[in-house]
Structure formats: structure tokens, C-alpha cells
Amino acid sequence: MxxxxxxxxxxxxxxxxxxxxxxxxxxxxxxxxxxxxxxxxxxxxxxxxxxxxxxxxxxxxxxxxxxxxxxxxxxxxxxFAQSYDWACTGVAIRARIADILDGHPKGIHVSELAEMVHFEKGKLSRIMRVLASKGCFTEVDTDVFANNRLSLILKSSSNPGCLVRIHAQDVSQGAAVLYETLTEPEYATSYDPDKAPLIYALKKKGLKGSFFDWMKEDDERRESYHRAMIGLGDIMGSLSVLHHYPWDTVSTVCDVGASIGTFSLPLAKKYPHLKITDQDLPEVLVQAKDVWAKDAPEALQGQRVEFIPLNFFEESPVHGKDVYYVSANLYSLLRNIIHDWPDAEAAIILRNVRKALAPHSRLLIHDYVLANVNRKSVAEYMGADVAPEPMLPNFGAGNSRMYQQDLNMWFIHNAKERTLADSIALGSAAGLRLEKVYDLAESAVLEFRLA
Ligand SMILES: C[S@@+](CC[C@H](N)C(=O)[O-])C[C@H]1O[C@@H](n2cnc3c(N)ncnc32)[C@H](O)[C@@H]1O
The missing domain is CATH 1.20.58 (Methane Monooxygenase Hydroxylase; Chain G, domain 1)
Known part of the structure; x- marks a missing residue:
């Protein structure tokens, strides 16, 4: 052409x-x-x-x-190099600008706004102008700003806003030391979760351990992280799977690393015939029970959901070989879990999940699926959508969130998003065979069964 x-x-x-x-x-x-x-x-x-x-x-x-x-x-x-949108968004969210503007459709002058958040007005005005230039907040009159559809995402009640805050405030600290972690011998070739760039930055502030140890330390931080997981689902459009997977044919689902029911709660609401087991770390399930009691009390009363603590490195999820689960044909789900872990840890999780599967069971891995950027690699897409020429075959910037997410997983966990070939190889090493790919336009569900 x-x-x-x-x-x-x-x-x-x-x-x-x-x-x-x-x-x-x-x-x-x-x-x-x-x-x-x-x-x-x-x-x-x-x-x-x-x-x-x-x-x-x-x-x-x-x-x-x-x-x-x-x-x-x-x-x-x-x-590429001078996009400070993340820093401006971080200021707006931490100063709760969108909350303050709520209920003021005609906007607030930046002088008044600056007084309310204790910032110097000239500085705040420049931040607001950067964001308004990208369509987030409207400058309704000179130096008068109001909320709009984009800035509503920055309100403190917004779940996607929680994820925006994690990126602006925390992940950015990892991004800032990326070069150091590539050059310091202790970090350069390591894929240990506690050698991730964010952990490098946090260790200087006294953290011991990895990201999930840091989450364990602070109830408020953990609560916000799990709300951010609902937000991540909104951003990825993950709940599309409620409409594109044959849930009618499933009777029992074990959500492994379920968070506060980010997926299983909407699943239970839409498909009341399902019996659901949520498994996560004990401190997470405490928060999960509160969320279910508030948002899906009918599922609790009907005993359609149970909560069983699990450390997926040390034990298997509820067992497909148990009489109850065999007859119920257990489906296991790992949504946004495998991408949190480097290959060695991901392999342990998959081996433990595999032990819990019966012959008719399925394992659903719901994550992003990366692809290479040259047309020669298109054969490896294996049925996933390919962009029309002359576009880059992986949709280029149209799929940018998944390639950024790959870096996020590196910065936070020393982990990664995977290509289809990576996931097939990981599954196969754990005794699992890929049956089907459900391409949901941004994320995908990979359906595995026992090999
Ligand atoms: C990225 S979140 C995904 C949550 C949820 N599946 C979703 O899609 O929203 C990762 C989850 O793994 C859980 N997790 C981390 N380490 C774990 C472990 N060792 N055993 C069980 N769950 C763990 C976290 O508590 C968190 O809920």
C-alpha cells in the first residue's frame, strides 16, 4: 500500500x-x-x-x-516523554477537586478552589488547565472550572478513581526508579516479587516484603485497593463476560483470589442458580463479607455464596474431587491473578488449581492477552482479533492500556501480562490444555481443562 x-x-x-x-x-x-x-x-x-x-x-x-x-x-x-497527566490527575484526586465541584454546575473560580484546598492559586490554575485541555474538567469561564463526564471519575466515591489514585500516587514511584532497578545487580535480573521497582522505592521508606505485605499493613490502603479492583473491571469492561460466556451451563464457581467479590458478586446477581465459593487471603474476606452483606444480602441468605480463606501458594482451592464439587461440576476462575505473578509463582498457583479440577471442570483465566506488533506474528494470535491493514496488527494505541498494564505489573510485582503463547505454555506445564478463547475486545477469557 x-x-x-x-x-x-x-x-x-x-x-x-x-x-x-x-x-x-x-x-x-x-x-x-x-x-x-x-x-x-x-x-x-x-x-x-x-x-x-x-x-x-x-x-x-x-x-x-x-x-x-x-x-x-x-x-x-x-x-511520549513529557506527559505529566498522571501527576496533575494525582493532585486533583488527592485534593478532592471533583468532590468540591460537585453540586456547582456553573463552576468555581480557581482562586476560591485554591483557598479551599490550601494551594497557591496560580499553580492550581495551571494544573486545571492541563487537565481541561485533555477534556477532564470544563473551563466554563476564564479560570472557572466545573466537573464534566471525565472528571466525575475522580470523585472519591468512584471505583475507577481508586485505581487512578494508585497509579498516580504509588505505581509512579516504581516507574521513577525503573532505570535503577535495571542497573543495580541485586534487582537487574531478579524476578522476585520483592525486587519490583515499586518495592525498591518503598524499601527506602521502610517496607519489608512485597506488594501484598504492604497491603496487609494498612486497612484503609487495602480497602481502597479492593475498590480499585472493581474499578479495574469497569475500565477493562470485564463484566462483558457475563453476556459472552455460557453461564447457564455452569452450576458451581470458585473465584480464586476473589477480592471483595469484584466479579463473583455481579455474577451471583445475574445468575442466581450459581453456587459460588470466594477464596482470598483471610483479611480480604473480612472486607468481602461486609460488601456482600450490603450489596447482595439475598445471596448470603440463600447460602449461594461461601467464603473460604486460601493462600494459593500453599494449598489448593476447594476441591473438585470432593463429592459435592464433582457432582456440581466446579468451574475455577482466576481473574487478574496470574498477571500479578512472575512465571515461577504463576506456575505454583496453576499447579495448585489444577489439583482441584475434576475431569469436567474448567479453569477460566481472565486477563489481558498481549500480542507482538509485526504482521508476521499474526498466526500466533490464534483467533484473537487482528486489526485491518494498514493498522498495526495489535491495534497499536487502540490497545495501549494492556501494554501499560504489562508495565504496571512489572513495576508493582515484577510480574507481567502474557501473550497467548505464554499462557498456553504456562498452562501446559501445569497439566492444563487451552480449549477456547473468548475475546472481549479488551480483556480475554482463556478456558482451560485438564490436559
Ligand atoms: C489483582 S487482585 C484481583 C482480584 C479479583 N480477582 C479481581 O479480578 O478483581 C489480586 C487478588 O489476589 C489476592 N491474593 C494475593 N496473594 C494471595 C495469596 N497468596 N493467596 C490468595 N489470594 C491472594 C489479593 O488479595 C487480591 O484480591
Whole structure:
């Protein structure tokens, strides 16, 4: 394809995919969102967002590719290095700017806002301007800012906001010392969880152990982390799986590393026939029981959910060989778990889960699935979506969150997101065979059974 033909093709993809996204919004809410909207659109927190995410994946990928092709290269590359959006977002969220602006649709002048949060007004105004330039907050009049659909995500009641805060406040500390961890001998070749870049930074402040030891230390930090896990599901559109997996044919689910029921609680609400076992560290299950009592008391009263503490390195989840679970045909679920661990630890978890599976059982691994960026590798995608030419086959910037998440897992845990080939190899070493891939446009569910 000639250079000009490539540009025309990208423009066509942008046009078509934007129209698909518009149609999705109209279908669900009879209206399209605008940048200065002051409420969420009815589609924003729908469970099944596969169609919208497919359109936006093409749109974001093609837009970035078009800009990277047409802008001067020095302009594009400096954009990579000098994006301080995370720092500005971190300030807005820690100072609770979106909470303060709530109930003020006409906005608040930055002088008044600065007084309320005890910042110097000129400095706050520059931060607000950076964010408003990216569409987060609206400058309704000179130096007067109001909330909009994007800034609502930064309210303290928002679960995705909890994840934004973890990135801006904590993960960024790991990112800042990445070079040091690549060069200091003790860290450079290590894949131990307690040699992750964030842990390198936190050790200087007295932390002993790894990320989950740090979580154990502080109830408030842990509560916020588990709310962030609900937010991560919202960001990834993970609840789409409620609509794209045949849950009607399943009777028993063991959610291994279930957090506070981030997935199993909506699952129990949508499929009341399911018997659910939630397993996680004991301190997490204390918080989980409170959440279920508040949000799904009917499941507790109907004894449709049980909570069994588990350390998945030391023992197997509830056993598929137990009479009850064999007859109930146990399905085990690992959502956003394997990506938290380097290969050696991931292999132990999978071996322990495997011991709990009966012949008819399935293990569902729900994570991101990475792909290489050249067209020669497309054969390895094994049925997962491939972007049309001239786009990069892995959708480029259209899938940026999963490649950033791969780095997050490195910074926090010394772990990683995996390609399909990586997951097949990991499963096979634990005696598991991949049966089917459910591509949910951003994340994917890999269905394994005993090999
Ligand atoms: C990234 S979160 C994922 C939570 C949930 N599956 C989800 O998708 O929202 C990882 C979970 O693993 C749990 N976890 C960490 N170490 C564990 C261990 N040794 N045994 C059992 N669970 C553990 C954490 O408490 C946390 O709930």
C-alpha cells in the first residue's frame, strides 16, 4: 500500500469506527456524549461494552497512527516523554477537586478552589488547565472550572478513581526508579516479587516484603485497593463476560483470589442458580463479607455464596474431587491473578488449581492477552482479533492500556501480562490444555481443562 493509500485507509477506519461508536451510544441512551456533559452516559457503566470497545479500539489506534505519521517526529517523541497527566490527575484526586465541584454546575473560580484546598492559586490554575485541555474538567469561564463526564471519575466515591489514585500516587514511584532497578545487580535480573521497582522505592521508606505485605499493613490502603479492583473491571469492561460466556451451563464457581467479590458478586446477581465459593487471603474476606452483606444480602441468605480463606501458594482451592464439587461440576476462575505473578509463582498457583479440577471442570483465566506488533506474528494470535491493514496488527494505541498494564505489573510485582503463547505454555506445564478463547475486545477469557 502506498503512503497516501495508507493515510486514506486510516481516515476510512476512523470514520467508520467513530460512526459505530456513535451508534452504540444512541442505541443505549438515545443521545451521544459531549465533552462538557455533566453526567455519565447510560452506556458508561453498562456490563456489556464489547461492541463499543471494538469500535473505540480501532478509533484510538487509527487516530494515533495517523497523527504519528503526519506530525513531525520530534513533536511525537517529546509527547511520549513529557506527559505529566498522571501527576496533575494525582493532585486533583488527592485534593478532592471533583468532590468540591460537585453540586456547582456553573463552576468555581480557581482562586476560591485554591483557598479551599490550601494551594497557591496560580499553580492550581495551571494544573486545571492541563487537565481541561485533555477534556477532564470544563473551563466554563476564564479560570472557572466545573466537573464534566471525565472528571466525575475522580470523585472519591468512584471505583475507577481508586485505581487512578494508585497509579498516580504509588505505581509512579516504581516507574521513577525503573532505570535503577535495571542497573543495580541485586534487582537487574531478579524476578522476585520483592525486587519490583515499586518495592525498591518503598524499601527506602521502610517496607519489608512485597506488594501484598504492604497491603496487609494498612486497612484503609487495602480497602481502597479492593475498590480499585472493581474499578479495574469497569475500565477493562470485564463484566462483558457475563453476556459472552455460557453461564447457564455452569452450576458451581470458585473465584480464586476473589477480592471483595469484584466479579463473583455481579455474577451471583445475574445468575442466581450459581453456587459460588470466594477464596482470598483471610483479611480480604473480612472486607468481602461486609460488601456482600450490603450489596447482595439475598445471596448470603440463600447460602449461594461461601467464603473460604486460601493462600494459593500453599494449598489448593476447594476441591473438585470432593463429592459435592464433582457432582456440581466446579468451574475455577482466576481473574487478574496470574498477571500479578512472575512465571515461577504463576506456575505454583496453576499447579495448585489444577489439583482441584475434576475431569469436567474448567479453569477460566481472565486477563489481558498481549500480542507482538509485526504482521508476521499474526498466526500466533490464534483467533484473537487482528486489526485491518494498514493498522498495526495489535491495534497499536487502540490497545495501549494492556501494554501499560504489562508495565504496571512489572513495576508493582515484577510480574507481567502474557501473550497467548505464554499462557498456553504456562498452562501446559501445569497439566492444563487451552480449549477456547473468548475475546472481549479488551480483556480475554482463556478456558482451560485438564490436559
Ligand atoms: C489483582 S487482585 C484481583 C482480584 C479479583 N480477582 C479481581 O479480578 O478483581 C489480586 C487478588 O489476589 C489476592 N491474593 C494475593 N496473594 C494471595 C495469596 N497468596 N493467596 C490468595 N489470594 C491472594 C489479593 O488479595 C487480591 O484480591
Amino acid at each position: 502506498s503512503g497516501e493509500a495508507q493515510l486514506e485507509a486510516l481516515l476510512e477506519i476512523i470514520n467508520t469506527s467513530a460512526r459505530q461508536a456513535i451508534a452504540e451510544y444512541k442505541n443505549r441512551g438515545n443521545s451521544v456524549p459531549t465533552l462538557d456533559a455533566t453526567e455519565f452516559h447510560p452506556l458508561d457503566f453498562q456490563e456489556d461494552t464489547v461492541a463499543l470497545k471494538k469500535a473505540v479500539r480501532l478509533l484510538e489506534g487509527a487516530c494515533q497512527q495517523l497523527c504519528a505519521t503526519l506530525a513531525p517526529p520530534q513533536h511525537t517523541v517529546i509527547n
